[in-house]
Amino acid sequence: MSLLTLSGVAGGYGDVDIVTGINMHVDAREIVTIAGTNGAGKSTLIKAVMGYLPRLSGRIEFDGHDLRSLSTEKRAGIGISYVPQVRNIFSTLTVLENLQVVEKVADSRKRIAEMFDMFPALASRRRTQAGNLSGGERQQLAFARALMSSPRLILLDEPSAALSPALTELVFAEVRKLPATGAAVLMVEQRARQALAFSDRGYILDSGKIVLTDTGSALLANEKMAELYLGSKPVEPVQAS
Amino acid sequence: MSLLSVKNLSARFGAFTAFDGVDIELAKGSLTGLIGTNGAGKSTLFSAITGYITPSSGEVKFDGHDMLPLSIEKRVEKGLSRTFQVPREFSRLSVFQNLMAAPPNQAGESLAKLFITPGRVRRQEAELAERADSMLQFLNLARVADTPAGSLSGGQKKLLELGRLLMLEPSCIMLDEPFAGVNPVLVEELSQRIVELNQRGITLLIIEHDLASLSRLVPRLYAMDRGRIIAEGKPSEVLADPRVREAYMGGVI
Amino acid sequence: AEAFRLGALNSITGAGGAYGPGMLEAIQIAVAEVNAAGGAAGRQFELFAEDDQTKPDAAVLAVKKLVEINRVEAVVGIWPSSVQLATLPITNAANVPSFNVCGAPELETLDDKDLVFQFYASNKVIGAVFAEVAKKRGFKNPAVLAYNNATMVAQAENFRSTWEAGGGEVADFIVYEPNQTSYRTELDRALSKNPDILVLSSYTPDVTIILKEWYQSGYDCKLISPGWSITQAVADALGPEVSAQATTISNVPASSTEAYKAFHEAFVARTGRQPEMFATAAYDMVIVLALAIELAGASAKGTEISAKIRNVTNAPGNKVSTFAEGLAALKRGEEIDYEGASSPLEFGEAGQTTPAFGIFGFEDNKLALQEVMTLKS
Amino acid sequence: MDWINITNAAINGIVLGLLLALPALAVTLVFGIARFPHAAVGDYMTFGAYTAILVQSFMSASLVAAALIASAATAFLSLFFYAWVFRSLSQRSPVSSLIASIGVAFAVRSVITFFAGQSQYVIEAPLVRAWNFSGVRILPTDLYVAATAVLALAAVFFMLHFTAFGRRMRAVADNPELAAASGIRVREVMITLSVIVGAFCGLGGMLMGFKAVVLPELGWELILPIFASVILGGIGSPVGAVCGMILFGISQEIASLYVGASYKLVLAFVVLLLVLLIRPQGMFGKIIAVR
Amino acid sequence: MEFYLIAISISVLIYMLMASGLSLQYGFTGLVNFGYVGFFAIGAYTSGLLSLQGVPLPVSFLAAMLLAGALAYPLGIITLRLGGDYLAIITLGFSETVRILLMKEDWLTRGVHGVPGLPRVFDDWAGVSSGDLTLLLLLLVVNIAVFALIAYLVRSPFGRIIASIRDNEVAVRALGKNPAAFKTRSLMLGSALAGLAGAFQAHYVTFIAPEQFVPLITFYVWIAIIVGGPNRILGIVVGTIILLTFLEGSRFMRDFVGGVSEVQLASVRFFIIGMALICTILYRPNGLFPDKFSKGK
C-alpha cells in the first residue's frame, strides 16, 4: 500500500479549480518529483496535502489516515513535514529558534547539532534573526527545519531555488539519503533534470492536470516531453581545464 | 566608459560584515554576471548600490553622479534599478495593472495633468497598454493578465517582477536571481530577451546561481565569497579559478 | 381636549449620562402629577423622550425628530449648553419653548423670541456665590480646579473674577482634562501653593477621584464644590473624614419648600435614589410649563405660552408649591407665584433664574443645609 | 517647578504607566501575534472593573478576591470573543479585526451600561494616607498596585522568553501557516493569548477602578495612551510596550506641570513623534532587511 | 415628517462626504487615518469663524477645504515616512491635538464655550425649512461631483500608483516613484473633503464646539466605509446610509420597546451598533460591496 495516495483530487483558492483530476501516490521510502511550467499547480498540489487549500474535493490518504479530516498541525504530528516555496522560515525568530520551534522532536539538541553539521553556514549565524538571512541561507534553514522532526514524508517545494551549485548538490545528496532513514520525499523542482535523475518516479503537471508520469529515468529519456517541460539539456558550464 | 562604478564599498551590521572592499565596474552597455556562495553578500551589495541600505564606507558612482546621498527613487530616476530576490508584487492589482504601474513619467500620475490634459493621459495609457500586452505575451502571463498578482504562483511572480522592471526601461538593470524558480524552458526565452535588451544598449548586472544559463549569457563575471570579490573576468576563466571552484562549487562538478 | 405633546431632550448617554436619566425620571414624575390633576387647560401631557447623547449634532437630529415627527409643543430637560445652543435655532423657528439647566450667557442674547428659560443659575451667579461663601468663611488663599467644559470653566472664571474684584488673590487656577484616571499631578500642583481651600468646579466622577487623591496626599484644607459634584453618594463612598471638609452649594433650598419635599418623596419612591439638583430643576420645568399653559389657554402655542411663564412663577402672587394648588388658584382667577422644588424660580428679562442658594455641609457624613443665601444679581 | 513636584509627578507617572502596562502588554501581544490593534481591550478593562464591583457587593469585600475573579471573568470574556469573532477573522486584513474589535468594545460597554447604568461605582477599600518623605509622597496602595503589575508583567516575560510556549507564540505570530506545518497547535496558542489578554485587562481594569472610579467609559478613554505607548515601544515588542507606557506616563505627568494639564496629551504625542522620527520602528522594534 | 427626513438626509450626505474622503485615503491608498475628525473640525471652525467675520460662505467653504487640505501636508511629510500603523496613531494624536487647541485657544475659538449663531447656508433667501431642502440638494450635487472625481482618479494612473502603494510600498520606490509624494496628495485630497464636510456641518448645526469633534466621529466614518466596502463608491453610499440608519433609526425603537429605562434603551441602541459591526465583518467579509479583487476566504 502506498504511503500517500491522492485520488480524484481537485481544488483551488477561489471559485475555479486550480488542479483537477489528480491521481497520484508516493510509496514508502520513495523519491517522487513533480515538474511543470510556472503556474501549473505544483505548489497547489503540495498545499492540498498539507491542508492549506480552502477548497478541495477527492480523497487524500496517508498511511491509512484520511488526511482531509486532519488539521495541518495533526498532519505534521503524524509525520509529514513541509518546506513551502515562499515564506518558508520564521523571519522574526533566530536561526536556532527556527529549529527549536519544531514540535515532537525526540532529542532536539542532538538533532539541531546534526543540522548545523549539515549546514555550517547556519551554525555560524545561529543567533541571527532569520529574516536577515540571504536567500540561499533561508533555503538551507527551511530544509533543516523540515528535517528536524525525522518525518516519514517530506514535501519540498523547490528546495534548490536560490541555492548555489554546491549547496544544491548538498541538498540533493541529503534528499537521496532520506529513504534510508525511512522517509519518503515528494518534491517540486524546476531543476528537474537534476532531480529526476535520482527520483524513483516523476509527474509532469500542466494547467492543473497530470500530463505524464513515469520513472525518473524514463521521463528524462522522453525527449519530446523533456524539451517541452524540462528545457534543453544543460551544457556543462565549465569544462575542467 | 564605465556607467556604474563601485569602489571599496563595505557594509556592516553590528559586528557582522556583509561585504567588504568591493570594487565593481560596469561599462556602458555591458552585460555582467555576479555569482557567489550563498550569503556571500550579493543581494546586500545590490541593496547598497540601489539605496535600500547605507554602506559603511566606499563609493558608488553612476553615470558620473555620486549615488550615495540620493534616495532610492532618485537613483531609479537616474536609470539605476533592480529586482528583488523575493518578489514584491502589487498583490491586489491585476497582473496587467502591475505592469502599467511601472513606466516612469506618466502624465496621469500628476493630479494637475489629469485635469488639464486628459487627452494626453488617455493617449499615453493606450500606448502603455500595448506595451504591457506584449510584455504579458512574452512572459507567458497573458492567461493571468486580469488576476490579482497576489495569487500568482511563485515562478509567475518572479516573471512579473522582471516584467515590471522591463516596462520601466532603465539604463542599468540589476537582476537578483531572475531564473530561480522559473521553468527551464522559459529561462531560455528570458536569456534571449536579456541579450536583446543588452543589444539595445541597456547595461545589466545579473546575480544567478544557474551557472549553465548564466555563463552562456554573459561575457563577463564577478565572483564573490564571504563579502569579497574573489575573481572577475570571462566566465570560463572565473569558473576555472581554483578559489571559485573551491568556494562556490565545492569541487562538485 | 387634545393631548399636549411634550418633548424631553435629555443627556442619557455621554458626559451628561450621570444626570440625564434622573432628569427624565423627574420629568415623568411631573407629567404624572399634571395628568393626575386633570392636565393643563384640560390637556393631558403626552411625553416623548429623546437622548441627545450630550452632543450638539446628535441633539439636532433628536430635536428635529421631536419637533417634526412627534410634533411636540415644548422641549424640556436640556442639560448642556452645547445642546441648547445647537437646538435653539430649530425650536425657536418652530415656535417651541425650550427649558434647560444650562448656564451659558450667550443664551440670553441668542433667544430672540423669549422661548428659552434657564431653570438653573447661570455660571456667572454660581461662580460669584462661591466667592461670596469663601470670603464669608474667612478663606484667604483659594486654589481652583476646573473641569474643562463650558459650564465649569465659566463658573471657575466667575469665581476668580468675583474673588479678585473683592481684592483677593487666587493661588492657582487649573483647568483639567476630564476622563482621567488620576488628577494627582494637577492636584499636587495646586496644593504646592498651600491653599486653604480648594474650589472644585467639577462633576461627580472626577471629584471622587480628586477627593480620594486629596485625602491620600495628607494635605489639610477645606473644599468647596457645586452641589451636583460632591453628592451624598460621594460622601458614602469616601467616608466622613473626607466629607467633613466639604462645602457644597446648590440652588435647592432643600427641605425648606413644600414642593421639594413632595418631589423628593415621589422621586425616592419611584427610583429608590436621592434626586440631584438637575432632576429637581427638570421637575419644575414641567410644572411651570403646565401652569403657564393653564393660564394661556388650551389653544395657546409657543410664544403665547412662554409669555405667561413669568406670570406663574414670579412674585407677586399667591405662593403655590404644587401643580394642583396652582391649578386651583388659577381657576379661581388668582395671581400665583410658583415656589419650585429647585428654587423660588424668579425669571429675569432673558429667561434666567436668580435663585436662592443653599450652602451645605456634611455632618456625620450626611448632607445638611447650613445656610441659605440670596444674591442680588 | 521644584524637584519635589517633579518627583511626585514622575512617581505618579510610573504608577499609572505600570498599571496601564498590563493592557498595553495585552495590546502589543495581540498586535504581534494576531496582527491587529485590539480596540476592545479598554472595554475589557471596564468589564474587569465592574466585575470587581459585583464581587465586592455580592461576595466578598476582599480586594484580592475581586482582582482574581475580575481577571478570570475577563479572561473568559476575551476567550468568548476570540472563539466567536477573532478566530474566523485571522485570515483577513487587520482592519477587519480592528473594526470588529470596535464592535466588540461597543457591545461589551452597552451590556455593562444596560445592567449597571451610567452612574459611577467605587471599589471599596480603606483610604490611607501617603508616606511623606519631606514632600515626596508615596502611597502604600500605589505600591501594591505597582507590585501587582510588576509581578504579572514578570510572569509573562518569563513565559515569552524562557519557555517553549513563548517561542511557539512568536512562531505563530510570524507565520501561522508554517507554524502549523511545524506541528504547533495554533489554536491553542491563540486561546492562551486570549486568556492572557483577558486576564491582564481584567486585572488592569480592576486596579484602575481601585485607583479611580468605575464608569462605563473607564477603559475606552485609556485606549489612546495605550496604543500610543505600544507604538512608542515598538509594535509587538513586550518590553517596548511596558517601557513605552511608563515613559508615556512620566512624560505626560511631568508635562502637565509645565504646559498646563490640557496640553499634556499633546506633549505626549510630540514625544511619540520625536521618538518615531529618530527610530521609525519604535524604541524596541526591529527592522528586517529588504531582499 | 418630511423635514425630519430632510434633516436625516443632510446628516447622511455630510457623513457621506467624509466617507468619500476617508475611502480615498484608506480604501484606495491604504492610509490608516484615525485622526479624520481633526480635519472635519478644522473645516468647521475655519468656515464658521470666517463667516462670523463677514466672509461670504462660498469663500469660507473654500477656505475650509484649502486649510484642511493644507494642514494634511506637513502631517503627511512627517508621518508618511513611517509605516501604516504609525500613521494611525500619529493622526489620532493630531486630531486630539486639534481638539485640545480648539478647546484651549479661546481667543480664537471661544474654547469650550463653542461658537453659536453661525449663518445657515441658504437662510437669506429660503427660510429655515426650505433652506434645508436647498442645502440637501446642494449636498447631493457636491456628493455626486465627489464620486465622479473619485471614480476618475482611481481609474487614472494616479489611482494605480496609490493602489500600488497600498499593496507594496517598497516596490513602488523600486520603480522610482516617491510613495510619500503620492500618499501626501491622497491625504490632502481626503482631508480637504473632510474640511468641506466640516463646513457643511458647521453651517447646518449653526453651533460648533470642540466636544463635537471627538474620535468617535472618526470611528463612525470608518464603520461606514468598512461596512459598505472601502473601495467601492456604492459601498460608501450604502455604508453611510446603514450607519445613520443604525444611529438614528434606533431612536424609533423606543416606540416599540417597553419595560426598559432610558439608559437601558440607549444601551440597547449601542449594543445593536456593536453587533451590527461584528456581524457585517463576520458575515459580509469585505463589506456589502467588496472590491472585485479582495477575496474573503
Ligand SMILES: Nc1ncnc2c1ncn2[C@@H]1O[C@H](COP(=O)(O)OP(=O)(O)OP(=O)(O)O)[C@@H](O)[C@H]1O
Ligand atoms: N540586516 C542584516 N542584518 C544581519 N545580517 C545581514 C543583514 N542583511 C544581510 N545579512 C547577512 O549578510 C550576508 C549576505 O547576505 P546576502 O543576502 O547579500 O547574500 P547573497 O550573496 O545574496 O546570498 P544568496 O545567494 O543566498 O542570496 C548573509 O549572511 C546575511 O545573513
Ligand SMILES: Nc1ncnc2c1ncn2[C@@H]1O[C@H](COP(=O)(O)OP(=O)(O)OP(=O)(O)O)[C@@H](O)[C@H]1O
Ligand atoms: N493564493 C492563491 N489564490 C488564488 N490563486 C492562486 C493562489 N496561489 C496560486 N494561485 C493560482 O494557482 C495557479 C497555480 O499556482 P501554483 O502556485 O500551484 O503554481 P506552481 O505550479 O507551483 O508554479 P511555480 O512553478 O511558478 O511555483 C496559478 O495560476 C496561480 O495564479
Ligand SMILES: [Mg+2]
Ligand atoms: Mg510553486
Ligand SMILES: [Mg+2]
Ligand atoms: Mg541573494
